[in-house]
Amino acid sequence: MSALASAITEAVEAIRAQFAGHPVEVVPDGNGGVFVTVEDVSVGPSYAPAATWLGFQISAAYPDADVYPHYVGPLSRTDGQSHGPAVQSTGWRGQPALQISRRSSRRDGAIDSAALKAERIRRWLADQ
Template sequence: MINVAPAIAEAVEAVRAHFAGHSVVVETDGAGGVIVTIDEVIIGPAYTSQSTWLGFQISAAYPDADIYPHYCGVLSRTDGQAHGPAIQHVQWRDRPALQISRRSNHRDPRVDSAALKAERIRRWLADQ
């Protein structure tokens, strides 16, 4: 594990545990936090590809800072509809991506972990 604050290291291990069986790549962000990318996250039949990568930053302010925004590979909806306003086409870490803007305004840092937020984003995508 890379050298980061204990809360961030624990968050990364929780993400690895929650997404067991998936490749989880962790890189330092140069500011005390990390960038996490999870491969082959299942999002279901709403999209032409039923899995994608999911990426996000855990900032040095964690657990007091929300994990926001999240990014995933470029997806097309199977129903042909456009993405809603919470999804935008962007470049993230030098690759085309969708930015998923789902802020947790009433989050509780004692409960709302990086792993839980990633799972919420995955479920939200699957429900679109």
């Protein structure tokens, strides 16, 4: 990742620390950013499966740009309910996925890191 901006390299390091013990795949996006996939992320007992991958793109504009949207593998709610309006079935990087649309409208680039946003998305999904 030597050709990547230091902000993106630091973001990836923070994601690896936030999700320590989880495989983290980082693939350059060809435009100065990266695609990140964190494996085996717990989304809790409200879903089957209870763990899935979490994917997102950190654009070359980071940290000035929000990390949005996020994606997870296909999940079913164990209570049979629908996912709600913030979750859409789609694809991501050639595989079936659910898109999680949780934009940070009052985002502060100095505080709201890619790692923090990923954890907030995971927690939000687990709390649904």
